[in-house]
Amino acid sequence: MPAASDAVAAVKARWAGVTDRASLDHPAINVAASDLLGVLGALKDEHGFDMLVDVSGVDWSVGASPRFTVVYHVFSTGGHDYVRVAADCADSAAPEVPSATGIWPGADWHEREAFDMFGIRFTGHPDLRRILMWDEYPHFPLRKDFPLAGIETPLPDAEVVAETKTGAIAAPMMGGPFVAAPGQINMTEAEPRAKDESWTERRPKPEA
Amino acid sequence: MVSPNTELTYDSKIEGDVVVTRLDSAVNWIRSNSMWPMPMGLACCAIELMAVGASRFDIARFGSEVMRFSPKQSDVMIVAGTVTYKMSSALRRIYDQMAAPKWVIAMGACASTGGMYRSYAVLQGVDRIVPVDVYVSGCPPRPEALLDALIMLQQKVKKEPSFSKLFSA
Numbered sequence: 001m002p003a004a005s006d007a008v009a010a011v012k013a014r015w016a017g018v019t020d021r022a023s024l025d026h027p028a029i030n031v032a033a034s035d036l037l038g039v040l041g042a043l044k045d046e047h048g049f050d051m052l053v054d055v056s057g058v059d060w061s062v063g064a065s066p067r068f069t070v071v072y073h074v075f076s077t078g079g080h081d082y083v084r085v086a087a088d089c090a091d092s093a094a095p096e097v098p099s100a101t102g103i104w105p106g107a108d109w110h111e112r113e114a115f116d117m118f119g120i121r122f123t124g125h126p127d128l129r130r131i132l133m134w135d136e137y138p139h140f141p142l143r144k145d146f147p148l149a150g151i152e153t154p155l156p157d158a159e160v161v162a163e164t165k166t167g168a169i170a171a172p173m174m175g176g177p178f179v180a181a182p183g184q185i186n187m188t189e190a191e192p193r194a195k196d197e198s199w200t201e202r203r204p205k206p207e208a
Numbered sequence: 209m210v211s212p213n214t215e216l217t218y219d220s221k222i223e224g225d226v227v228v229t230r231l232d233s234a235v236n237w238i239r240s241n242s243m244w245p246m247p248m249g250l251a252c253c254a255i256e257l258m259a260v261g262a263s264r265f266d267i268a269r270f271g272s273e274v275m276r277f278s279p280k281q282s283d284v285m286i287v288a289g290t291v292t293y294k295m296s297s298a299l300r301r302i303y304d305q306m307a308a309p310k311w312v313i314a315m316g317a318c319a320s321t322g323g324m325y326r327s328y329a330v331l332q333g334v335d336r337i338v339p340v341d342v343y344v345s346g347c348p349p350r351p352e353a354l355l356d357a358l359i360m361l362q363q364k365v366k367k368e369p370s371f372s373k374l375f376s377a
Contacts, residue, residue: 133329134294141328150328157297164300164337168293171326 004081007047011039021086026073028084033097036087040072041103049074049083052100055110057118061144067092068120072100089120099125117142149173174200235370239283239309240362241271246282246306248299251289253316253348265351270358279305284361285338286354290318291331303338309373311365313357314340317347 008027012018015035021028031039043049053073060067066088075082089095099122100107111122112131119140122128129135134156139146149170155161198206218227245267249257260267267273276282279302291299303312314334317323320343322332334340341364342357349357 132294139328146328148327155293155297157301160297160300160337163304166336168328169332171322171328171330171332173326 003079004076004083007043007049007083010047011042014042015039021084023084026082026084028086031085031087033087033090036085037098037100037103039085040074040100043074043083043085044103048076048078051075051077052104052106052110053082055100055107055114057114057120057142059118059142059144065092066090068095068118070097070114070120095120096123097121098123099128101125116140119143232370233366236366236368239370240365242274243272243283243311243358243362243365244274244276244281245272246279246285246302247275247277248285248287248302249289250287250291250295251318253288253319256348256351256354257286257288257315260351260354265355267355267358270355270362272358279303280307282306283309284311284313284358286313286315287319287334287338287340288315288348290323290325291334292329293331294329296331296334296337299334300337308375311341311361312338313342313344313354313361315344315354315357316349317345320345323347 004027008020008029011029012020015031015038017032017035018039019030021030029039051074053075054071056071058069058071060069068089070087070089072085072087073082074085087097089097095118097120099111101111101122102124108126109131111125112127112129114120115122115125115128116130116132117140130137133141136156137153139151139153141150147170149172150168152170153168155167161167247254247257259265261273261275272284279285283306285303285306287299303310312334314320318325318330319334320340322330324347326332331337342361344353344357346353
């Protein structure tokens with residue numbers, strides 16, 4: 001079985017747009033969205049990377065361009081090695097990449113999750129529905145402009161809403177975002193702390 | 209034949225085969241000693257709920273060993289675990305299908321208040337969609353805590369007018 005670095009070199013030689021990507025562990029490449037399926041297919045069929053481990057999205061923040069990147073981790077069960085493949089979405093307003101479900105059927109639910117959380121559309125996906133939030137949910141929760149507490153939204157079941165007069169609310173964030181950053185507190189002894197404890201549910205948040 | 213000890217309890221030889229009581233207390237006595245739970249196990253609290261049903265803690269001592277997975281046959285819904293917004297509509301529908309009179313125990317921090325999940329996806333307390341009778345603290349609560357909640361609920365049932373909840377939602 002060829003090593004991951006050989007596979008990456010072969011892919012780079014064949015597609016001009018493939019470039020190296022900074023990585024602390026496994027070989028990683030940047031791929032244009034148009035070449036994505038060709039590269040993933042070659043990694044699987046010619047280089048033995050037969051297992052798709054993960055498909056995830058990255059939101060680089062609201063103003064960034066490109067804003068969204070899709071990251072694939074593929075594993076070679078023969079060579080015991082990973083390759084990371086990243087593809088930027090050209091359109092930041094309506095991010096879109098081709099679906100890998102034709103290469104690995106297991107990409108189905110990974111892509112549904114990335115669609116659910118980031119709103120990245122996978123063209124050619126057989127059943128691109130939300131997988132975690134309910135179908136009518138209007139937001140994409142892991143985008144950078146989505147608050148952790150959530151946004152007030154009606155529940156999907158109209159009868160339950162009529163009966164209970166309630167919906168999804170912004171969760172109370174007493175003391176602000178809770179963090180457990182290394183060095184800030186002793187992680188073995190303490191719970192995650194609020195970044196700013198000057199305000200609580202009893203003391204209102206000071207105007208910034 | 210005269211006995212020096214006055215017998216104060218019910219004596220069928222004197223009074224016949226009749227027991228006199230208040231209807232409320234008889235109905236509530238029957239109800240409270242056989243509350244069939246609807247196990248709404250949604251997260252790790254459900255594991256503790258299973259422990260309550262198993263031999264070491266034995267919820268049968270309190271007449272609630274018959275876990276009914278059909279809401280139509282159950283009296284008390286034990287909400288054990290994190291209720292997401294996506295699940296909340298289903299939970300309310302199951303509650304609606306239970307026959308009155310019915311009660312709800314919110315087991316653990318998540319069911320009571322949303323717990324550690326201050327997030328966009330989690331219902332911040334199951335009392336926002338169903339009326340809760342007893343809250344149990346803990347994450348997850350010990351089995352004894354749930355048994356205590358069940359005893360508290362039994363005492364509550366014994367005090368309420370037996371026909372007050374027949375037609376309530």
